[in-house]
Amino acid sequence: MQKLTCxxxxxxxxxxxxxxxxxxVEVTGNLCPKGCTCAVxxxxxxxxxxxxxxxxxxxxxxxxxxxxxRPIPKGAIFHVMQEIKKIKIKKPVxxxxxxxxxxxxxxxxxxxxRESL
Amino acid sequence: xxxxxxxxxxxxxxxxxAAISANKFGVKDILLLERDQYLGGILxxxxxxxxxxxxxxxxxxxxEYAQRFISEIRRNPEIEISLRSFVVDLTQxxxxxxxxxxxxxxxxxxxxxxxxxCREKTREMVHIAGTRPxxxxxxxxxxxxxxxEGLLPGKKVVIVGSGDIGLIMARRFVLEGSExxxxxxxxxxxxxxxxxxxxxxxxxxxxxxxxxxxAKIYGNKRVEKVSVVKVDDDLQTIPGSxxxxxxxxxxxxxxxxPENELIEMAGVQIDxxxxxxxxxxxxxxxxxGIFVCGNSxxxxxxxxxxxxxxxxxxxxxxxxxxxx
Numbered sequence: 001m002q003k004l005t006c007x008x009x010x011x012x013x014x015x016x017x018x019x020x021x022x023x024x025v026e027v028t029g030n031l032c033p034k035g036c037t038c039a040v041x042x043x044x045x046x047x048x049x050x051x052x053x054x055x056x057x058x059x060x061x062x063x064x065x066x067x068x069x070r071p072i073p074k075g076a077i078f079h080v081m082q083e084i085k086k087i088k089i090k091k092p093v094x095x096x097x098x099x100x101x102x103x104x105x106x107x108x109x110x111x112x113x114r115e116s117l
Numbered sequence: 118x119x120x121x122x123x124x125x126x127x128x129x130x131x132x133x134x135a136a137i138s139a140n141k142f143g144v145k146d147i148l149l150l151e152r153d154q155y156l157g158g159i160l161x162x163x164x165x166x167x168x169x170x171x172x173x174x175x176x177x178x179x180x181e182y183a184q185r186f187i188s189e190i191r192r193n194p195e196i197e198i199s200l201r202s203f204v205v206d207l208t209q210x211x212x213x214x215x216x217x218x219x220x221x222x223x224x225x226x227x228x229x230x231x232x233x234x235c236r237e238k239t240r241e242m243v244h245i246a247g248t249r250p251x252x253x254x255x256x257x258x259x260x261x262x263x264x265x266e267g268l269l270p271g272k273k274v275v276i277v278g279s280g281d282i283g284l285i286m287a288r289r290f291v292l293e294g295s296e297x298x299x300x301x302x303x304x305x306x307x308x309x310x311x312x313x314x315x316x317x318x319x320x321x322x323x324x325x326x327x328x329x330x331x332a333k334i335y336g337n338k339r340v341e342k343v344s345v346v347k348v349d350d351d352l353q354t355i356p357g358s359x360x361x362x363x364x365x366x367x368x369x370x371x372x373x374x375p376e377n378e379l380i381e382m383a384g385v386q387i388d389x390x391x392x393x394x395x396x397x398x399x400x401x402x403x404x405x406g407i408f409v410c411g412n413s414x415x416x417x418x419x420x421x422x423x424x425x426x427x428x429x430x431x432x433x434x435x436x437x438x439x440x441x
Contacts, residue, residue, distance in 0.1 A: 081294075
């Protein structure tokens with residue numbers, strides 16, 4: 001039995017998770033089905049949406065905020081951060097514009113979360 | 118002097134939700150004043166996710182959450198937006214004086230909604246002894262420096278206080294390549310959301326010290342180290358518990374103070390302890406027709422709730438204007 005805090009919403013349910021051979025077999029303590037999804041993900045393949053900012057040149061904002069458009073493995077976070085630091089945005093971007101496609105082959109795009117003209 | 122049915126001060130989440138709601142309830146002559154050059158308020162620097170799950174049923178970043186409201190306001194010809202407009206005076210009969218580049222403008226409002234948010238508590242308010250070197254920042258200021266200005270305030274960081282902004286900034290510094298040496302919390306548990314403890318502290322194995330406080334900051338030009346002590350359940354220092362942490366930066370994340378000096382100037386009753394308006398009902402103040410919403414009414418944890426509560430302020434203003 002392992003205790004986990006669900007990170008799907010601000011409620012932060014404390015989950016009790018039964019694990020057998022690295023797989024989640026039972027989750028209790030969750031107030032909604034997201035708790036189960038969260039427990040399975042946290043035990044079997046922990047992922048996070050990465051957010052950061054990218055430098056610009058000649059745009060209205062000095063820094064454009066970005067996110068991965070889907071969660072990426074926790075272990076890849078610092079590798080993606082290194083990629084982010086290499087980029088400079090020189091052309092205007094709009095909300096959800098792709099800044100880096102399929103970042104490091106992780107299957108997630110890095111997208112802008114704010115417009116900068 | 119300009120005349121408006123409704124003036125809203127503050128173009129963050131609270132002010133924007135109030136403006137849209139007031140218009141939906143029939144107010145057609147609205148002026149929204151924002152001191153920054155963009156709408157969105159503090160959401161613009163909150164580039165992390167965790168917003169909107171309740172309101173939009175989607176996980177959004179701060180700028181994305183703000184954009185939903187900005188787009189709606191921009192489409193609405195009955196809401197006039199005035200950016201870079203800094204309110205300097207407010208009277209009991211709802212005359213607002215504001216500065217705009219090259220302009221000092223006065224406007225008489227029939228009703229007023231104040232959505233001016235909070236400012237951060239500072240080092241001075243929590244009485245940390247020691248020298249006064251560079252390198253001591255409030256957490257929200259550090260967030261602005263990194264996320265808006267692209268500047269990294271320091272490389273070896275100690276964070277005082279474990280509210281949500283402190284936790285979010287712990288992760289932010291680590292992602293930027295700085296080392297977060299400790300988060301020091303005087304209480305027994307974190308003041309932040311549990312999900313932030315997991316995603317910001319546990320994920321990056323940042324050392325948390327509960328029932329500890331910073332006794333002293335050292336350094337001449339720049340922060341060099343801090344001394345930390347353990348405290349007992351009465352928050353008294355436990356003798357002999359002192360240890361030191363080398364660092365170049367101290368982040369202070371010890372709470373927020375609602376900004377209500379303008380309505381105080383107009384004669385609205387303010388609770389001196391909390392700096393919130395004295396009120397028995399959500400968004401109302403001691404002066405009829407002056408409403409307050411969002412973090413300047415009370416300090417919220419979640420912006421989705423701010424949006425919902427601020428919509429009520431818009432409705433209250435509409436009802437008030439109808440009755441006049």
